Amino acid sequence: MTHEPVTAAGQGIIIEIGGIPIQVRSESPEFLRMLEERYSGFLNDEAHPVFEFDVELVQPRRISEEDDVVVSFDSGRWLIERGDFRAEWEPETRRGKIIQSANPYSIDSVLRIVHTLVLAREGGLLVHAASAVRNGKAFLFAGVSEAGKTTISRLAPGDVTLLTDEISYLRRDGNGYAAYGTPFAGELARAGENVKAPLAALYLLRKGTENTIEPVRPNDAARMLLENVLFFACDPDLVGLVFDAACELVQHVPVYRLTFFPDARVWELIG
DSSP states (O other): OOOOOOOOOOOEEEEETTTEEEEEEEEEEHHHHHHHHHHHHGGTSOOOOOOEEEEEESSSOOOOOOHHHHHHHEETTEEEEEEEEEEEEEETTEEEEEOOOOOOOHHHHHHHHHHHHHHHHOOOOOEEEEEEEEEEEEEEESSEEEEEHHHHHTTTOTTTEESSSSSOOOOOOEEEEEEEEEEETTHHHOOOOEEEEEEEEEEEEEOOOEEHHHHHHHHHHHHHHHHBBBBOBBBBHHHHHHHHHHHHHHHHSEEEEEEESSSSSGGOOOO
């Protein structure tokens, strides 16, 4: 990708995730309508955008030679690419550009990656986890694939507000942490609610024959949390900040191993 100045293009929408509004512009009204539907609960046209991205649409084709996401920093710009998109972002000017075809999935990936870069510098995390709010408190349910994130989300009773069944968003909030709803859905195929609540506990999921909760020591908790953190940049300084953020979080938030049998009774132990 050339390092030409990024210029404004077309109309746009503002997508606010985790309290961070990002403007996305395109010359295609059809593409913007697609994004409005995709992020319908996370649009805030009254917010002042923190970052701005122009999207250049191309015909569906392989845009990058990279099969997996590659994130690198060069000459003041983050370069983000995968087979289906190529993007650049200048933190100093708060501007960026994305080249992709007219689909919502490529920009979804770019937004996740940009948020991980922002969160790394402020002690927050994106975590491969479900999260929900009950009685005004947020609970995080982390685990690898098939650990039960979607299952425990599906079993949630009516007094629970689902933030996500796939990717949880955590930010520092005073002396603690806040969990935010995200539009990044898993098997439930529906966005979470766009609300936030103070994080009360982190549960490390495991399916079993009965429901049990055991406290996890901070050292073990940090290691297991890091296994579920989403971060893509091979930047030693930022990787160190992510490591520190995970270690800090488990010092402030109780962490438990939740072994559960997949029925609704597990929620009797939560909240």
